Structure formats: C-alpha cells, structure tokens
C-alpha cells in the first residue's frame with residue numbers, strides 16, 4: 001500500500017532543506033541585509049574614514065559618465081557621484097536597503113536586483129562595488145558577480161572594487177569593528193562581523209565570507225577583467241584606535 005503522500009512530502013521537504021539552502025543561499029543574504037538596514041542608517045566608521053575616501057580619491061568624477069554602484073546599500077556612494085554630475089544606477093539585492101537609499105539619498109536611479117544577475121541595456125563607464133563580494137557565499141556566485149561586472153562595462157571601462165581583507169584583519173579587532181573567525185580560514189569560509197555606526201551603535205553581527213586576494217583576482221580574470229592597480233587604503237580619521245597600516249585595498253580592474 002502506498003504511504004500517504006503528505007507524509008512522504010514532509011519527509012522529502014525536511015531532507016531537502018540543506019540542499020535548498022545551498023542552492024539558494026544568495027537569497028538568504030537578501031534577508032540578512034533587509035534586517036541590517038534597520039541598524040545601518042548612518043553608515044559605519046570603516047566606510048567613512050577608509051573605504052569611501054579611498055574610492056573618491058581614485059575614481060574619475062567626470063560629468064556625464066555613467067556609473068553603476070553594484071551593492072549600493074543605502075546609496076552613500078551613489079549620491080556623492082550623482083552630485084558630481086555623473087549618471088548613477090544603484091542596485092542592491094536587499095529591498096530594504098533600496099528603500100533606504102530612495103529615502104535617504106534620493107536622485108540616482110535605484111533598482112532592487114541581485115547584482116550577479118543584472119544586465120543593463122546600456123554598458124557603464126565605471127562600476128564601483130564597495131564591500132559586496134564579502135557577502136557572496138559561493139565561488140560560482142563570485143564568478144557570476146565578476147561576469148556581470150564584465151558584461152555591464154564598456155570596453156576599457158573600469159571596476160573599482162573593495163573586499164573584506166580577512167588575512168589582515170584577523171589580528172585587527174580595533175574599536176570600530178569586531179570579527180570572529182573560524183580556527184581555519186579557508187576560501188569561502190564564513191565569519192561574523194560587527195561594525196560600529198557613526199553614532200557609536202553597533203551594526204551586526206552579520207555573516208561575511210573570506211575570499212582571498214588571489215581568488216578575487218583569478219575570478220575577475222576568468223571573466224575578462226584585468227587588474228590594473230591595487231591601491232592600499234589608509235584611514236583618514238587621525239583617531240588613535242585606527243590601525244596605522246592599510247588593512248584594506250582598492251582593486252582597479254579594466255575590461256579588455
């Protein structure tokens with residue numbers, strides 16, 4: 001006699017949960033940032049004093065250029081370039097972050113979409129992607145991320161990219177960030193991050209993934225993006241509790 005189908009279905013469903021998670025883990029991160037958006041409104045110290053100044057010092061701010069802010073969050077970078085006269089499209093996998101961008105930093109065009117799947121009808125002169133790849137949980141998705149950057153850039157267009165520099169930060173739990181690593185740091189391993197907001201509240205904990213510099217450069221190269229420059233980023237805060245040496249880098253890639 002056949003078992004009742006609903007019993008079979010339930011067993012099948014429970015067994016397939018780990019696979020469902022594996023297959024769709026990018027979707028999980030959409031929800032992670034939906035939750036974090038509630039705590040992220042003012043932006044964090046690392047962004048303000050290290051990453052954003054580093055990006056602004058290096059990206060050409062010429063009026064009329066079209067720029068994609070991939071993983072734009074609440075639009076902190078998009079709005080700066082928008083005010084400089086560039087044409088901005090900001091995209092983010094989190095609906096809540098896009099809503100926040102529209103409210104807090106209106107002006108640029110914001111789209112709610114997974115950046116690894118995005119294909120614009122018009123290619124961009126510049127793509128910036130600040131602290132997004134460290135949210136990507138699988139190497140296949142990282143490859144898709146760079147392929148999407150490649151497809152969305154004009155020939156000779158540039159990608160300005162930053163990443164959570166796990167190798168350097170392991171010894172660096174300074175007062176604006178806390179990180180908890182597994183004993184063995186391997187490619188794609190998950191670690192927990194908390195960041196301090198500008199109003200001294202904490203954002204997090206949330207999950208990040210370790211992608212080494214080599215993995216990043218190789219994945220970009222596979223898609224047709226060549227590394228043309230690595231710029232070490234130093235803190236501009238002058239505060240004592242910031243590390244003296246660069247812990248982050250800005251990677252500048254060019255489409256062949």
Ligand SMILES: C[S@@+](CC[C@H](N)C(=O)[O-])C[C@H]1O[C@@H](n2cnc3c(N)ncnc32)[C@H](O)[C@@H]1O
Pocket residue numbers: 026029030033047070071072073074075076077091092093094097113114115116129130131132135136
């Ligand atoms: C650390 S925040 C950085 C936000 C922004 N780039 C900035 O500089 O303020 C990471 C952002 O990446 C977004 N993100 C993560 N994975 C993404 C994906 N696959 N496509 C688009 N956005 C993504 C998150 O939703 C989040 O808003």
